[in-house]
Amino acid sequence: MEQTLRYKRVLLKLSGEALMGENGYGIDMAVVSRIAREIAGAVAMGAEVCIVVGGGNIFRGLAGAAQGMDRANADYMGMLATVMNALALQNALANEEVPARVLSAIPMSTVCEPYAWARAKRHMEKGRVLIFAAGTGNPFFTTDTTAALRAAEMGCDALLKGTSVDGVYSSDPKTDPDAERYDRLTYLDVLTRDLKIMDASAIALARDNKISIIVFSIQTPGALSAVLKGEGRCTVVSG
Ligand code: UDP
Numbered sequence: 001m002e003q004t005l006r007y008k009r010v011l012l013k014l015s016g017e018a019l020m021g022e023n024g025y026g027i028d029m030a031v032v033s034r035i036a037r038e039i040a041g042a043v044a045m046g047a048e049v050c051i052v053v054g055g056g057n058i059f060r061g062l063a064g065a066a067q068g069m070d071r072a073n074a075d076y077m078g079m080l081a082t083v084m085n086a087l088a089l090q091n092a093l094a095n096e097e098v099p100a101r102v103l104s105a106i107p108m109s110t111v112c113e114p115y116a117w118a119r120a121k122r123h124m125e126k127g128r129v130l131i132f133a134a135g136t137g138n139p140f141f142t143t144d145t146t147a148a149l150r151a152a153e154m155g156c157d158a159l160l161k162g163t164s165v166d167g168v169y170s171s172d173p174k175t176d177p178d179a180e181r182y183d184r185l186t187y188l189d190v191l192t193r194d195l196k197i198m199d200a201s202a203i204a205l206a207r208d209n210k211i212s213i214i215v216f217s218i219q220t221p222g223a224l225s226a227v228l229k230g231e232g233r234c235t236v237v238s239g
Pocket of ligand 1: 014015016017053054055056057059060061062074075076077078079081082134135136137138139140141142143144146
């Protein structure tokens with residue numbers, strides 16, 4: 001049922017690690033299916049959902065470079081890893097009867113559609129979930145920066161960063177019982193205090209385009225829907 005939403009068009013950033021469950025590597029389809037159900041719930045509420053998925057559960061360019069690979073080559077491997085995650089998510093969404101399209105910044109037309117802004121807009125107008133794969137298509141970037149870029153391109157109201165904790169804390173809440181959760185932060189707070197939410201270029205891009213970043217737990221059932229209504233436990237980063 002359609003509801004009044006605080007944020008209607010959103011970009012959801014999922015790190016690769018969010019898809020690997022307890023395995024420590026790769027894709028746990030049970031976890032992907034659970035996330036797909038959360039997204040299906042958001043779509044049923046009337047939200048327009050775009051997704052950028054990372055690849056850190058499979059391969060990170062920096063890890064390849066640390067083993068002596070050329071950084072650009074290693075980054076291309078990282079971008080290919082995001083395509084695998086995107087296809088898994090598209091499959092899980094199809095199982096929930098949510099139409100979704102994978103749009104890759106690196107063209108691979110037998111696998112998925114190449115990313116093109118106008119085409120992405122058209123898919124969105126037709127009510128499809130968009131899954132942006134292969135990052136920006138350029139080495140030396142991250143999928144966090146991709147998330148801020150695509151959020152700006154698609155005219156999203158907010159960038160939702162789905163993590164394993166329900167917001168930004170003064171220290172690691174998993175190890176420090178006195179860790180304090182922030183309800184609100186400014187972009188400048190995040191940059192000057194080096195709070196590890198997203199990399200600095202992603203924060204700067206979000207700030208320049210006045211896109212709020214909302215950090216919440218994608219592992220908590222119902223948290224995504226709550227955030228869309230402007231409720232629930234989260235940290236909002238804005239001007
Ligand atoms: N990557 C890249 N350019 C981009 C986006 C990603 O080169 O525009 C590569 C980079 O090697 C990165 C990997 O893809 O390590 C996976 O992305 P990321 O580390 O952002 O994934 P996450 O941490 O969100 O799982």
